[in-house]
Amino acid sequence: MTSLAPIDSFWAVVPAGGAGTRLWPLSRAGAPKFLHDLRGSGRTLIQETHDRLGPLAPGRVLVVTGAAHRDAVAGQLDTLAPEAILAEPSARDSMAAIGLAAALIERADPDAVMGSFAADHVIADVEGFAGAVRTSVEVAREGWLVTLGVEPTFPSSAFGYIRSGEPLAEHPGAARVSQFVEKPSVEVARGYLAEGGYRWNAGMFVARPTVLLDLLADTDPGFAADLRALAADGSRMDEIWPRLPRIAVDHAVAEPAAAAGRVATVPAAFDWEDVGDFDSLAALLGADGVPMTVLGDADVRVVDASGLVVAGGRTVAVVGLDDVVVVDTPDALLVTTRERAQDVKAVVAALKESGRADLT
């Protein structure tokens, strides 16, 4: 049995949301990050996510996405059954999206263990990923809420951190989570790395659906009841969905559960990238220390320049700029630097404010 073999009763949930505003103008509300081939691999991020999960949970992958993206997702994941794509009538943050999937799985399979994995992360090491998921499922069967913890490679201020507690004796490498900490400053993050025992919270978690919903019920019984009612009777969507709280699964479940000693972490021993901005995209594509890196298909001419060109078909010439980022799309063009890549969100905010949401 290779590590890519199916995992018994394992269900994979893929929340596909988030516009990725720091990747504007490539990523838009209408064509978010997960629908793009950001690695130049010929597969989009959601396709790669499905490629990783399909073998582990054959016929047991659910995608939860906005109603606006339902057709695009179905087009990209053409092996998925139509009922495996759950369309949210409106955005209600991750607890509602993942909780609805949990309630459906709970009804479908009493032995189920579910895992939630964002549609827009990049994980090249498919076997390493599968191994960590397999271990997480084993731990989760015992009733833990399991979160995958990524070994930090630098003091990032862009991710939340997981603080490990005492090891789980029966599961080498796994440990109780003593605390989730919000995105720290770089200074604080540096302290975490020096101290040790901290991992990045990549938002990947594994649990029995009943455990997840019961943990939710501990803090918000009405929310959990609504999700179970919706799973029991899909025709109540219009009635129930609009009243669901807008809250992230981290705040609704993971943090209170950690405080209650119910959360474990399993090390994610594989490279992981959330490709949050063009700087991390450039790094992912190997742009460090080389001449211009090009994503997409175009005639790109470079004179004394480095960085990233996201091609949109037109000829692009870059002369005399280092670590520049040029993103060419049919209706909008971005020019910035890798260092300032985070500030692209200011452009998106300004466009929205001035009535150009059509471009965002």
Added chain:
Amino acid sequence: MTSLAPIDSFWAVVPAGGAGTRLWPLSRAGAPKFLHDLRGSGRTLIQETHDRLGPLAPGRVLVVTGAAHRDAVAGQLDTLAPEAILAEPSARDSMAAIGLAAALIERADPDAVMGSFAADHVIADVEGFAGAVRTSVEVAREGWLVTLGVEPTFPSSAFGYIRSGEPLAEHPGAARVSQFVEKPSVEVARGYLAEGGYRWNAGMFVARPTVLLDLLADTDPGFAADLRALAADGSRMDEIWPRLPRIAVDHAVAEPAAAAGRVATVPAAFDWEDVGDFDSLAALLGADGVPMTVLGDADVRVVDASGLVVAGGRTVAVVGLDDVVVVDTPDALLVTTRERAQDVKAVVAALKESGRADLT
């Protein structure tokens, strides 16, 4: 009589050539610099050139351009008679172009004084220009080849220089030209400015056509004879034109004539710009010390950036770059800096070499 009144027997010749490769991808072989509205004034450079000259030489403006641009020029200068646009069957440099115009004018008007003014220069001070031309015509009537000398404002290595000799007693400000000097190094140019008596050669000159052609005949009698033969019988174009030497009027006439003491210079007391690259275009548009300058019509969003955006209709966002140059056209995009603007010609050369002359 205002200074914009017609000048008796004054003929204006406008050589309209040169692709302006340092302004790629805005300026192309197929749509050169002079056909563009580089000032954002609503008028293209050749239209502004005609606006300056038309009042001084009503009905006596001739444009010499490549056959490929004949229709575009006629479209932009719709008050010009069709026969006032001379189409060169092939590029033969400026002596052939201006010499043909001289030979035609020589036949048409025995009292003529002609002036030659490039189609792609920017001169905002229309009255100052007219005054300098008027003085130049007076001097030229006496048999001088008159060149307008622009007061240097910085030690440019991009222009040739005119060295003044003894003043012409009858024409205050005018002087004999002792020498034309080729584009110097910045170091040498600095010496010229310190020494004084040097002016920029803006390529604007005024002379009686007979004087010009006789000066040419002194160095190349066959060339002068061919031009006069062509003016006498336009049907000989296909026979004569291809054999005309490819030489600039400066080398063919102005430099030898200066050595022979036949050239005078009149001060050009007006701002003059040849807009050779995007750095000088940015300066012309007032980009120094201000946030982003935009030429053309587009939604341009700027966060901590300065420089020049030449808009092509799409939304353009620039984040965190100073003195950047972004030129957006339908099929090609340029990103560079004002400092490296000269190197754009390397891109054009590379495109030509690799068989993409269609883009240049």
